[in-house]
Amino acid sequence: MTEGGPGTADGAGVIDVLSVTKAFGELEVLKGIDLTVGEHEAVALIGASGSGKSTLLRCVDLLEEVDGGDILLDGEVITDPSVDPVAVRKKLGFVFQAFNLFPHLDVLENITLGAVQSGQMKRKEAEERGRELLARFGLGDREREKPDRLSGGQQQRVALIRAFAPNPRALLLDEVTSALDPELVGEVLELVRELKAEGMTMLIATHEMGFAREVADRVAFLEGGRLLEVGPAATVIDSPSEPETRRFLGRLHQGGLA
Amino acid sequence: MLGGLAVAVFTSSGWPEVKSQFFSVKAFTDSFPGILSAFWIDVKVFLIVEVVVLILGLFVAVVRTSTNPALFPFRVLGAVYCDVFRGIPVVLLIYLFGFGIPALALQGVPTDPLILGSIALALAYGSYVAEVFRAGILSIHRTQVESGLAIGLNRLQTLRHVVLPQAVRRVRPPLLNDFIALQKDVALLAVVGVIEAYRQAQIDAAATFNYTPLVAAALLYLAVTIPMARLLDYISRPDDPSRGMAK
Numbered sequence: 463m464t465e466g467g468p469g470t471a472d473g474a475g476v477i478d479v480l481s482v483t484k485a486f487g488e489l490e491v492l493k494g495i496d497l498t499v500g501e502h503e504a505v506a507l508i509g510a511s512g513s514g515k516s517t518l519l520r521c522v523d524l525l526e527e528v529d530g531g532d533i534l535l536d537g538e539v540i541t542d543p544s545v546d547p548v549a550v551r552k553k554l555g556f557v558f559q560a561f562n563l564f565p566h567l568d569v570l571e572n573i574t575l576g577a578v579q580s581g582q583m584k585r586k587e588a589e590e591r592g593r594e595l596l597a598r599f600g601l602g603d604r605e606r607e608k609p610d611r612l613s614g615g616q617q618q619r620v621a622l623i624r625a626f627a628p629n630p631r632a633l634l635l636d637e638v639t640s641a642l643d644p645e646l647v648g649e650v651l652e653l654v655r656e657l658k659a660e661g662m663t664m665l666i667a668t669h670e671m672g673f674a675r676e677v678a679d680r681v682a683f684l685e686g687g688r689l690l691e692v693g694p695a696a697t698v699i700d701s702p703s704e705p706e707t708r709r710f711l712g713r714l715h716q717g718g719l720a
Numbered sequence: 721m722l723g724g725l726a727v728a729v730f731t732s733s734g735w736p737e738v739k740s741q742f743f744s745v746k747a748f749t750d751s752f753p754g755i756l757s758a759f760w761i762d763v764k765v766f767l768i769v770e771v772v773v774l775i776l777g778l779f780v781a782v783v784r785t786s787t788n789p790a791l792f793p794f795r796v797l798g799a800v801y802c803d804v805f806r807g808i809p810v811v812l813l814i815y816l817f818g819f820g821i822p823a824l825a826l827q828g829v830p831t832d833p834l835i836l837g838s839i840a841l842a843l844a845y846g847s848y849v850a851e852v853f854r855a856g857i858l859s860i861h862r863t864q865v866e867s868g869l870a871i872g873l874n875r876l877q878t879l880r881h882v883v884l885p886q887a888v889r890r891v892r893p894p895l896l897n898d899f900i901a902l903q904k905d906v907a908l909l910a911v912v913g914v915i916e917a918y919r920q921a922q923i924d925a926a927a928t929f930n931y932t933p934l935v936a937a938a939l940l941y942l943a944v945t946i947p948m949a950r951l952l953d954y955i956s957r958p959d960d961p962s963r964g965m966a967k
Contacts, residue, residue, distance in 0.1 A: 525866055552872035562867035566885045575881060576871025624871060 474537070475500045476632050476663045477522060482531035482541075484517055491517045493687040494531070499632065502661040506668055506678035506695065510710060513684040515667035516559075519634045522665065523556045536631060552580055555625030559637040561617040563609040569596065569620050570605040577628040588627070595623045599653055615646030622653050632663040639670060651677075671714060675699045683707045740930075747932035751924040755933060758920035759940045762906045765838050765916070766944075769906075770899055772842040777849030782879065784850070785857045798850070805847035811908050813840040818912030833912035841909070845902050852894045856887035896952040900945050907941075917941070 475498035484492040491514045499505045507515040520526040522533055524540065524547040533541045540550045563572050573595070574588040583591070596602050599619055609617050618638055626633055635654065639647040651673050658664065658677050668674050674681055674695060681698040683691040683706070691704045702708050729735060783791065784798040805813070817840035822831040830836060860883050868878030888895075910919035921937035 523870060525869065547869075548872060548874045551870060554870075556870035558863065558867065558870075560863065562863045564864065564867065564882055564886075566889065576868075576873060579877050579881060580872035580874075582872065628872070 474498070475503075475534075476536060477665060478532075478534035478537075479518070479522070480532045480534065482518070482521060482533060483529045484514075484521055484526060485529055491687050492521070492528075495684075495687075495689055497682055497689060497692065499663060499665050502663055503680070504658050504662075504664040504666060504678045506666045506674035506681045507684055508668065508671070508674060508681055508698075508710075509684035514687045515684055516636050518684070519556070519636050519665060519667055523554055523634055524550055525556075548580070552582060552628070553631045555628075555630040555633040557618070557621050557625045557633065557635045557638050559640050561609070561614070561621045561641070563617055563621055563624070565609055568606050568608055569601065569612070572609065572620060573624045573627050576624070582628045591627055592623070595627055596620075599623060599656075600649075613646060614642045615649045618642060618646075618650045619653050622650070622657075626657060626662065632665065633657065635664060635666040635668070637667050637669060639668070639673075669714075671699055671711070683710065685710065742931045742935050744930055744932045747924075747928060747930040748936055750928075751921065751933035752936050754924065755917050755920050755936050755940065758915055759917035759937070761834070761914065761916040762903070762940075763944070765834070765841070765906045765909065766899075766903045769838055769842045769845065770902060773845045773849050773898075773902065776842065776846035777853050778884075780846065780850035781853030781857055782884075784854050788875075802847045802850055805843050806851070808844075810841065810844045810905055811911060813844050814908050814911055816840070818909075834909065834914045837909040837912050837914055841902065841905060845898060845905075848898050849895065852891050852898060853887065855894075856891035857883060859890055860886050893952055893956045896948060896955070900948050900952075903945055903948065904941055 477497075477499040479495050479497040482492055482495045483490070495514075495518060497505070497518075507518065509515055517526060521528050521541075528541050531541075532539050535550060535553060539545070540547075564575065567575065570589060570592050573592040574583075574585065577583040577588040577591075578585050582588075593602070593605060596605055601616060601619060601623075604612060604616065604620075609620065612620065618641075622633075622635075622638070638654070639650050642650065647670070651670065654664075654666070654673075655677055666674070666678065676695075678695045680692060681695045682689050683698060683702070683704070685706050691698055691702055691707045693703075698707065699711065702711060780798045780801060783794045784802075786795065808816075814837045817836040818833040821829060821836050822833075864882050864886065865878055868882040869875075873881065906916060907918035909916055910922070915923070917937045917940055918934075921933035924933035925931050
């Protein structure tokens, strides 16, 4: 831990969040966040609902505008109004809690639409890549199905494949298992584990403490819009130094969630 | 019940009179060819006006649902257009366009009542259809737009590939409903002197003192509106019968 607070950001990471603030009307959701996600690093954001995890991820993908501070991608400021948000989002993959697949397109079309239309890949190339990934993650026979014919776990796996198929610089995962039945959580986490093994850089908002400890290199604890503790996953989750982190984890244990 | 109604009609004291006045085989065969050829005007007008209405309605709906601050004046224009053209009776619009515009004697502006009346029809139905499309666009959840942006599409691509395909699919039934109404309202062009099927039938009826030509015209309208209604039912069916309304 360096001086200047638990969060660290020095402009050397893939994603650097510098003193970011964000309010919705009167409600201050982020009150000065500093955080770096390094190359091949997975950082888990933990904290109660409403602590600002999702908002932070959405700010990084420019789905929300920051009020103050900066966010850097590969050392370049992306929160400046002159930056084309489309160019930034092409370099990032985002996976939503509720999957948000396109119901009018089949599985393969869902995966290839972004890469093809934004000019990142030729259709043929995108389809080959999509098929290869579907086959690899056990969805090879579902490429012509519409999303509503798939289970939640399958849909979320398709959403993950859609996000990382164009080889983004980093993946932003927003509570990707929170909308799933418990028995479907495993198959989605397995895919994230594989991505981590491949060296994908990830910022992961999650309620799954066991998963955070296993996959994340570092864990960042958010409460009330502030990062209260950032450190190696095992340290933060097993022996947190901040009383708020202990309280939060204690509540999870009582609820049988950790 | 239908049988009872038929008995009541066919045994009524006025039936023989009605039969000869409205259902005369001779009057039908005499007038039908002329009405049929006049009906081609109806067919041509609604085929062309439907295309114009689709494009105009979609365009206005897209403008009205835009969020870009720079487009604010166009959103106001769109709202004014919808308010005005939905608020005036179609028959009145056709009068105003068909007789008012030629009276201005502007150079290069068409004076043919067929064209002017069709423009009035297109503008009136465009405003209805714009509202249908707008409802469809607004029914697509915000998260679909975010999902489109997140995979690297720009706003226009998101509209084109994510929002509109879903919105249009959702509003096909009310859209076809408006088209059925349009197909019948082509008859209103008669008020500015266009001799389409209804007007031709009226002329024949007046000349022979027999109303059978009007029945012939009615049958021709049904010949195009009923297939449309069947099509509407067909596309409105649930994709999967097991997911239909619970019995």
